[in-house]
Amino acid sequence: MKNKPISNNNKIKFYHKLINNEVIYSKNSINRYDKMNSKSGNSLNNKVEELEKLRKKINSIKNCELKKSANNIVFSDGNLNSKIMIIGEGPGANEDKEGKPFVGRAGKLLDKMLESIKLHRKNVYITNVVNFRPPMNRRPTDEEIKRYLPFLTRHIELINPKVLLLLGSTALNAVIGDEMVISKARGRWERKKIGNIVTNAIASFHPAFLMRQPDQKKYAWEDLKMVRKKILDLKINLNVE
Ligand code: URA
Numbered sequence: 001m002k003n004k005p006i007s008n009n010n011k012i013k014f015y016h017k018l019i020n021n022e023v024i025y026s027k028n029s030i031n032r033y034d035k036m037n038s039k040s041g042n043s044l045n046n047k048v049e050e051l052e053k054l055r056k057k058i059n060s061i062k063n064c065e066l067k068k069s070a071n072n073i074v075f076s077d078g079n080l081n082s083k084i085m086i087i088g089e090g091p092g093a094n095e096d097k098e099g100k101p102f103v104g105r106a107g108k109l110l111d112k113m114l115e116s117i118k119l120h121r122k123n124v125y126i127t128n129v130v131n132f133r134p135p136m137n138r139r140p141t142d143e144e145i146k147r148y149l150p151f152l153t154r155h156i157e158l159i160n161p162k163v164l165l166l167l168g169s170t171a172l173n174a175v176i177g178d179e180m181v182i183s184k185a186r187g188r189w190e191r192k193k194i195g196n197i198v199t200n201a202i203a204s205f206h207p208a209f210l211m212r213q214p215d216q217k218k219y220a221w222e223d224l225k226m227v228r229k230k231i232l233d234l235k236i237n238l239n240v241e
Contacts, residue, residue, distance in 0.1 A: 204224070
């Protein structure tokens, strides 16, 4: 049997492995061995890989009523390097069709809410408590929420947000606690350990609820201002790649 020719790049990788060197391989002729940047480069690659692993794991869930009737997994949208993470309840019809969270009417309102505090999707990372559309847009059951919670926890660990905005009672109850009522718990910062990270969590009303109850928007506005202030206080960089 003929041996496969070894590419130059693979040879270099092999020899550097032998001497246990950390290098980054790039097609660019300069900075081929960028030891200074190798750490951040590696951790970004790891994050992308780990997120993809998580997506695949969720997508291979068995015997799930949500997945059975859904067209697409709805994993996330936004910037995976953002330190601001937003969690909704679960995909609706438009999200199920496009495979992206918050693209329907509630999503348009969410975009406006973000804009009101000078944010855009490219500055935040968005996901949901469950990743498949519940049939007839029903609320996910407690069992379903429990089943998806380890995925959500891992998702939060991977993004490692400094600010976590929970939209609506499903996200509030899944992440902070079952006993909380959104009308009472909203608009309060909570230092919260989630998996192996600690973050600043705040709950607010879900945009779909605000469309039904527009008089409650004034409270959502108070919450959004708190988010803006936290971003400034923590000096969160919004212009992440
Ligand atoms: N409502 C949610 O909670 N999530 C979406 O992605 C869309 C609507």
